Amino acid sequence: MQYWLMKSEPDTFSIDDLFNRKGKKEHWDGVRNYQARNFMRDEMKKGDQVLFYHSSCKVPGVAGIATVCKEAYPDHTSWDPKSSYYDPKSTPDNPRWFMVDIKFSKKFKRVIPLKELKEHDELSELKLLQKGCRLSIMPVSKEEYDFINSLV
DNA sequence: GCCAACGTTGGC
DNA sequence: GCCAACGTTGGC
Numbered sequence: 001m002q003y004w005l006m007k008s009e010p011d012t013f014s015i016d017d018l019f020n021r022k023g024k025k026e027h028w029d030g031v032r033n034y035q036a037r038n039f040m041r042d043e044m045k046k047g048d049q050v051l052f053y054h055s056s057c058k059v060p061g062v063a064g065i066a067t068v069c070k071e072a073y074p075d076h077t078s079w080d081p082k083s084s085y086y087d088p089k090s091t092p093d094n095p096r097w098f099m100v101d102i103k104f105s106k107k108f109k110r111v112i113p114l115k116e117l118k119e120h121d122e123l124s125e126l127k128l129l130q131k132g133c134r135l136s137i138m139p140v141s142k143e144e145y146d147f148i149n150s151l152v
Numbered sequence: 153g154c155c156a157a158c159g160t161t162g163g164c
Numbered sequence: 165g166c167c168a169a170c171g172t173t174g175g176c
Contacts, residue, residue: 007173007174009174033159034159035159055173055174055175056173056174056175057174060174060175114175131156131157132156132157132158133157133158134157134158134159134172134173134174136173
């Protein structure tokens with residue numbers, strides 16, 4: 001089993017929104033970055049654990065846990081001209097973009113702020129904290145995952 | 153709203 | 165294949 005961190009803007013889709021989804025599941029559409037796509041398409045497996053991170057908001061930080069419940073399949077929003085995620089280079093025959101489904105696992109009693117993550121030497125290698133890291137999906141080591149859970 | 157740090161695009 | 169210009173991300 002692997003561990004991941006996925007960013008979402010809570011104004012658009014928060015951990016509460018995931019909780020309130022029917023079946024508490026959501027398909028992770030709209031990723032248009034090759035590195036993030038490759039992680040989803042090639043490496044994310046059913047049962048992997050995901051740190052659900054709130055970005056671009058008042059208190060950025062880890063808000064809870066989700067689980068990968070469906071492995072990568074084509075992101076149909078990429079060939080929908082009406083979608084803001086439309087990419088004319090992606091077609092049903094030759095899809096360029098992929099997504100996974102995740103399921104709500106738990107909401108932390110508190111959001112663990114980015115600021116706090118930065119204070120711990122144990123997390124100095126965390127990809128999220130590396131300079132200029134703008135990936136919306138990134139791998140997290142088991143040690144980092146466990147440590148972040150211990151901060152709740 | 154600012155801006156640093158990226159990723160992508162496209163001309164050459 | 166290089167690289168300048170542009171667009172985006174995301175913390176502050």
